[in-house]
Amino acid sequence: MHMLLSNSMLHLAAGAEQVTALDKFKDFVNRWSVPQYSLPMFLLLMLGAFFGYRKWTKPIIFWPMMLVFTIVYFGFIPLDESYAAILQKPDNVPISMMIFLTLYFLWLGLRQAAINDHNMEVGKPLIEEDREDKVLCWPDLVYTELLAMVLCTVVLIIWSVCLKAPLEAAANPAGPPNPSKAPWYFLGLQEMLVYFDPWMAGVVLPGLIILGLAAMPYIDTNPKGNGYYTFKERKFAILTWMFGYLILWCVLIVFGTFLRGPNWNFFGPFQTWDSHRVDALTNINVSDIWYVVILGGKLPSSMLVREWPGLVLSGFWFFALPYLLTKIKFFGRLRTQMGFARYYLMAVLFVVMMLVPVKMVGRWTMNLKYIIAMPEISFNL
Amino acid sequence: MLQGVINSVRESQVWSSIFRHGIPRDRRTRVMAIMSNVFLHLHPVAVRKSGIRLSFTWCMGGLTFFLFIAETISGVLLMFYYRPVVEYAYSDIIQMRAALTLGVMREIHRWGAHAMIIAVWLHMMRVFLTGSYKPPREFNWVVGVILLVLTMLLSFTGYLLPWDQLAIWAITVGSKMAEATPFAGMNGPGRELLQLPGGIPIVTPYSDAKFLLLAGDSVGEAALLRFYVLHCIAIPLGAATLIAVHFWRIRKDGGISGPM
Numbered sequence: 001m002h003m004l005l006s007n008s009m010l011h012l013a014a015g016a017e018q019v020t021a022l023d024k025f026k027d028f029v030n031r032w033s034v035p036q037y038s039l040p041m042f043l044l045l046m047l048g049a050f051f052g053y054r055k056w057t058k059p060i061i062f063w064p065m066m067l068v069f070t071i072v073y074f075g076f077i078p079l080d081e082s083y084a085a086i087l088q089k090p091d092n093v094p095i096s097m098m099i100f101l102t103l104y105f106l107w108l109g110l111r112q113a114a115i116n117d118h119n120m121e122v123g124k125p126l127i128e129e130d131r132e133d134k135v136l137c138w139p140d141l142v143y144t145e146l147l148a149m150v151l152c153t154v155v156l157i158i159w160s161v162c163l164k165a166p167l168e169a170a171a172n173p174a175g176p177p178n179p180s181k182a183p184w185y186f187l188g189l190q191e192m193l194v195y196f197d198p199w200m201a202g203v204v205l206p207g208l209i210i211l212g213l214a215a216m217p218y219i220d221t222n223p224k225g226n227g228y229y230t231f232k233e234r235k236f237a238i239l240t241w242m243f244g245y246l247i248l249w250c251v252l253i254v255f256g257t258f259l260r261g262p263n264w265n266f267f268g269p270f271q272t273w274d275s276h277r278v279d280a281l282t283n284i285n286v287s288d289i290w291y292v293v294i295l296g297g298k299l300p301s302s303m304l305v306r307e308w309p310g311l312v313l314s315g316f317w318f319f320a321l322p323y324l325l326t327k328i329k330f331f332g333r334l335r336t337q338m339g340f341a342r343y344y345l346m347a348v349l350f351v352v353m354m355l356v357p358v359k360m361v362g363r364w365t366m367n368l369k370y371i372i373a374m375p376e377i378s379f380n381l
Numbered sequence: 382m383l384q385g386v387i388n389s390v391r392e393s394q395v396w397s398s399i400f401r402h403g404i405p406r407d408r409r410t411r412v413m414a415i416m417s418n419v420f421l422h423l424h425p426v427a428v429r430k431s432g433i434r435l436s437f438t439w440c441m442g443g444l445t446f447f448l449f450i451a452e453t454i455s456g457v458l459l460m461f462y463y464r465p466v467v468e469y470a471y472s473d474i475i476q477m478r479a480a481l482t483l484g485v486m487r488e489i490h491r492w493g494a495h496a497m498i499i500a501v502w503l504h505m506m507r508v509f510l511t512g513s514y515k516p517p518r519e520f521n522w523v524v525g526v527i528l529l530v531l532t533m534l535l536s537f538t539g540y541l542l543p544w545d546q547l548a549i550w551a552i553t554v555g556s557k558m559a560e561a562t563p564f565a566g567m568n569g570p571g572r573e574l575l576q577l578p579g580g581i582p583i584v585t586p587y588s589d590a591k592f593l594l595l596a597g598d599s600v601g602e603a604a605l606l607r608f609y610v611l612h613c614i615a616i617p618l619g620a621a622t623l624i625a626v627h628f629w630r631i632r633k634d635g636g637i638s639g640p641m
Contacts, residue, residue: 160488202558217519
């Protein structure tokens with residue numbers, strides 16, 4: 001699908017005698033970093049991290065892993081120009097910070113969850129259980145706060161002295177840079193533009209993220225896991241939330257900042273951003289698949305007739321699926337526990353979130369563009 | 382001799398008019414230290430020991446607040462040197478870079494903003510992982526969600542102010558989304574449904590959601606002023622108010638969360 005000039009080919013073209021192992025490795029990483037391979041891998045990694053949380057969170061395993069990751073992450077800076085350029089761009093520094101801090105704190109949370117879950121099994125108290133043991137805020141809390149503030153100030157000042165805030169050429173309304181990127185924290189949403197129209201990616205999805213987050217405490221009726229780290233008692237809530245946060249938010253931000261180049265084309269971490277590369281896009285809609293590919297005919301001219309397969313599919317996804325899920329034992333139990341309103345609010349938010357990976361898979365496997373394509377009324381889904 | 386000076390300062394009328402208690406060394410004076418200070422009395426007098434462990438709280442909520450203060454101070458200083466007008470905005474930033482001694486205020490402001498966003502996300506992750514949004518803290522979580530959105534909007538509105546290529550095109554990308562708002566955007570689905578009698582459309586390029594955001598059909602002079610006012614006045618006021626509510630509710634909902 002992509003016209004990739006591999007590092008090995010560039011190396012040969014540059015007159016080198018042979019392809020080094022490093023070039024081969026870089027090609028390998030570039031080839032496997034495209035979303036259709038790397039996103040499922042990140043998902044598997046996340047599931048592995050959560051289901052194997054009792055093993056890898058042991059400090060003796062975690063810290064060596066973190067060390068290796070750090071060495072690999074920064075070790076390629078002197079070995080590859082494109083990689084160095086991406087990582088050392090001042091505005092991209094927060095992304096590296098986000099990656100390391102998220103990994104560290106994910107470990108810290110899961111480590112305590114592992115200890116608590118074990119303690120509960122053997123009847124020992126939780127780490128957090130010391131209701132009677134109170135300390136005065138002065139000095140125990142205020143000194144911690146003071147130290148945190150001092151440390152934060154020091155880090156901020158060092159960061160500010162070492163790295164100049166970026167300032168590009170004066171604004172030119174006639175000359176958009178390529179690529180034009182939103183601020184980094186919105187790049188997950190800009191990445192969504194690959195799969196959805198702006199009304200979904202920029203308005204409906206972020207709106208539902210905010211609504212879903214706000215509704216969360218009213219939906220989640222599980223009384224367990226209130227005020228302490230645990231995974232065992234809240235598996236569904238934690239996995240769903242973390243899928244949204246780690247994969248659909250953080251990983252897509254990393255893609256958007258590090259791996260999306262000119263024309264929003266995808267570039268591997270060791271690939272030069274070539275602004276002349278054109279990726280052929282021959283995407284098709286559900287209506288094309290139904291009328292042209294399956295029935296072998298032409299698209300009907302009437303909009304509603306043309307789009308009925310997509311309308312039926314969407315209707316199934318948004319309205320029937322939340323009900324049908326209750327036939328699965330786990331969701332059936334949730335339905336009983338949560339009651340009608342809570343369950344359907346949760347289920348609709350859940351299927352909307354799941355529409356994102358479903359559409360991604362549709363794009364990767366059959367070049368799916370729209371499930372419903374009604375450009376006549378600007379309604380494309 | 383030094384001790385003598387310290388003692389006479391501590392016994393002076395000025396000192397004792399400010400600090401109503403002795404050095405916080407015993408239980409009574411430590412309680413007084415918290416209760417008699419307007420800033421410290423945000424804290425309760427005593428807290429659960431495991432509640433304030435750093436590995437439990439990650440201190441991320443506190444750091445977000447601290448960064449908010451750092452942003453306010455550095456932001457006020459930047460306002461002395463910056464004029465939100467297309468003719469001056471960019472050159473003021475250049476001037477700031479070239480002419481100011483120890484000119485790291487813009488760096489502190491920009492990197493602090495990035496750090497604040499990361500801190501607020503991690504704070505949300507911690508609250509989620511400890512299930513601290515569960516009753517009785519549901520409403521405070523909602524306040525937190527609004528603060529999260531305000532933090533990102535603060536950063537987003539600030540992104541435009543340097544008026545360089547990075548700024549206007551990032552905001553252009555962002556505001557293109559507003560154009561596609563269902564019912565309220567010029568290119569959004571459902572806009573045709575909003576019509577006055579006689580087929581007069583309500584949603585036009587001069588009345589849609591993007592126009593509301595930019596005060597124009599593209600990122601221009603009016604958008605710069607609008608973002609400046611939002612960035613320096615409207616959103617910080619809203620955020621400060623909600624931060625007060627957020628902190629107050631922590632106390633009212635039973636302090637730092639812990640096993641029930």
